Amino acid sequence: MSAMATRTMRKPPEDKYDERRRALAESALRTLGELGYARASLREIAHNSEFSHGVVHYYFRDKLELIVYCVQEYKKTCVTRYDGVVADATTPEGLVDAFAAKLAETIIDEAPMHRLWYDLRAQSMFEEHLREAVTAIDRTLEDMVWRVVTRYAELADAAPALTPNAAYGVLDGVFQQALLGHVGGQDGALSVLDAQVHELMPLMLRR
Amino acid sequence: MSAMATRTMRKPPEDKYDERRRALAESALRTLGELGYARASLREIAHNSEFSHGVVHYYFRDKLELIVYCVQEYKKTCVTRYDGVVADATTPEGLVDAFAAKLAETIIDEAPMHRLWYDLRAQSMFEEHLREAVTAIDRTLEDMVWRVVTRYAELADAAPALTPNAAYGVLDGVFQQALLGHVGGQDGALSVLDAQVHELMPLMLRR
DNA sequence: CCCGGGTCTTGACGGATGTCAAGACTTTTC
DNA sequence: GAAAAGTCTTGACATCCGTCAAGACCCGGG
CATH class of the missing domain: 1.10.357 (Tetracycline Repressor; domain 2)
Known part of the structure; x- marks a missing residue:
């Protein structure tokens, strides 16, 4: 039945999840700053992190959600x-x-x-x-x-x-x-x- | 010998050549303005012109030369x-x-x-x-x-x-x-x- | 001990892209 | 009017991309 609404099917940690998202976003920001929006591929982003390329879709629906998350993360460093x-x-x-x-x-x-x-x-x-x-x-x-x-x-x-x-x-x-x-x-x-x-x-x- | 220095192996017209470059650049600018630098593909650019996609490499060495040419063309409309x-x-x-x-x-x-x-x-x-x-x-x-x-x-x-x-x-x-x-x-x-x-x-x- | 759910890797898919070679069509030249 | 040069199309190539499914790994609770 593909029981998967959109988010939060996690049970105990729930913050480990967010922690990973942040870690992934940080790697992504490094890669994005290096290559720009157009040329930063998910594989390259994952390569600059400690994970493999498939993990991105475990924490983000698609590339755009990752990037929007990154942008919002970046905002915090500006304010x-x-x-x-x-x-x-x-x-x-x-x-x-x-x-x-x-x-x-x-x-x-x-x-x-x-x-x-x-x-x-x-x-x-x-x-x-x-x-x-x-x-x-x-x-x-x-x-x-x-x-x-x-x-x-x-x-x-x-x-x-x-x-x-x-x-x-x-x-x-x-x-x-x-x-x-x-x-x-x-x-x-x-x-x-x-x-x-x-x-x-x-x-x-x-x- | 692949006798092809870099440019100008043309003989008589020499301005027909430049005219085509300009026409192609104009189509390219339309497409670029629509899709942006990253998503404007050569096929899409050619599709918005009267030519087929292969013709680009007859008038430009590669995609970047096309785009640089477009940028310089655009300049003229600004001055x-x-x-x-x-x-x-x-x-x-x-x-x-x-x-x-x-x-x-x-x-x-x-x-x-x-x-x-x-x-x-x-x-x-x-x-x-x-x-x-x-x-x-x-x-x-x-x-x-x-x-x-x-x-x-x-x-x-x-x-x-x-x-x-x-x-x-x-x-x-x-x-x-x-x-x-x-x-x-x-x-x-x-x-x-x-x-x-x-x-x-x-x-x-x-x- | 093993069983199950969360976590992550691997490998594959379909599609899109830049590039280029081969040849067809068009124009010029003799 | 045929040969040659210029112009353009077609089709293919290697590569890269986002996405996802299948399964391995890890770890705590029974």
């Missing part, structure tokens, strides 16, 4: 990335310095993850199954940026001159540009980013 | 897109209105081409063979934006407050966001873009 910057800053200039430095740092340390993000966001314009997860992350990132901007305005004793989505669009634009340059081997890309952030942040304050 | 806006504007406000309207218009009319562009740009972070062509287009777009910004500053009798790449990054960011929203069916995306452009352009002037 708090700049909260330290916001919390520690005491002057507007100091916040801009720390924020710009953190942006450059994350490009250096996590370039594969970031290029995967832009890949997935572009793919979501072709595959609507990705759209929901991508949109959710986009909102999360916008909120994150907005926390930085409002704190900056607060420290400068001014009001933000931009809407949240405009502020996100602006900073995401220059960030993406810097990532592109960095991945392409342009060594000036990161210092340009630093300069651009210092250039842009003051413009976000109403005067 | 002059906003030149009319620059030429016709007589007041700074008028230029912003026309520019914002043109941005929204091109999202409506050519959404497939634009999402393809962002797809290819993301792919170029994984496939270095795409990088050169993508970088060239990126520079072209930056120049295009810069022409708008300098003309705007000129009309407003002020100096630009941003560097060319910052200005491009900023506008590309909000444009991409609007495209994402438009493709995803958010009907407010375009009016948000219009508002954002009106919000951002004045900030680009030194005061």
Whole structure:
């Protein structure tokens, strides 16, 4: 009768199951960051993990569910990335310095993850199954940026001159540009980013 | 001996050859805009043209050469897109209105081409063979934006407050966001873009 | 001890893809 | 008008992909 609704036919562990899903998703994220969405096959993903290729369909219905799960997993590593910057800053200039430095740092340390993000966001314009997860992350990132901007305005004793989505669009634009340059081997890309952030942040304050 | 250097073993037409390449590239662009880089197969591309699938390797060495050629072809349709806006504007406000309207218009009319562009740009972070062509287009777009910004500053009798790449990054960011929203069916995306452009352009002037 | 359910591997399937060789059709050339 | 060069189609190849079924392995409870 194929007694298998969709999920949870497990009995005792129930968290071992989720643990495996997370482990698998982590391997998948490594592979995805390396090869991109299009060329990361399930076999390659499994090969970069401690399992064999068949196990994927034991933990995920199909490839897309795996990837959506990965994307949501990735989101968690993003949310708090700049909260330290916001919390520690005491002057507007100091916040801009720390924020710009953190942006450059994350490009250096996590370039594969970031290029995967832009890949997935572009793919979501072709595959609507990705759209929901991508949109959710986009909102999360916008909120994150907005926390930085409002704190900056607060420290400068001014009001933000931009809407949240405009502020996100602006900073995401220059960030993406810097990532592109960095991945392409342009060594000036990161210092340009630093300069651009210092250039842009003051413009976000109403005067 | 397989007498076939790399190109040009043709004798008389030499332009019929290029004409076919262009026709094939046009079909390819249609298909690529529909399916994206990853899922646009040579057979599907040929199917959307008047030829059969084998002909691709008569005019292009492999799939990548086809796509790079397509990308360069696409560039030509971009370069002059906003030149009319620059030429016709007589007041700074008028230029912003026309520019914002043109941005929204091109999202409506050519959404497939634009999402393809962002797809290819993301792919170029994984496939270095795409990088050169993508970088060239990126520079072209930056120049295009810069022409708008300098003309705007000129009309407003002020100096630009941003560097060319910052200005491009900023506008590309909000444009991409609007495209994402438009493709995803958010009907407010375009009016948000219009508002954002009106919000951002004045900030680009030194005061 | 063994039995049963959860876990994982192996191997196979049908289909799609890039590539290319062989030849047919078309145009040019003498 | 026949030969040659250019153009295009057809069909096949090797390979890779996602998926899934069959069974082996592992482990706790009877």
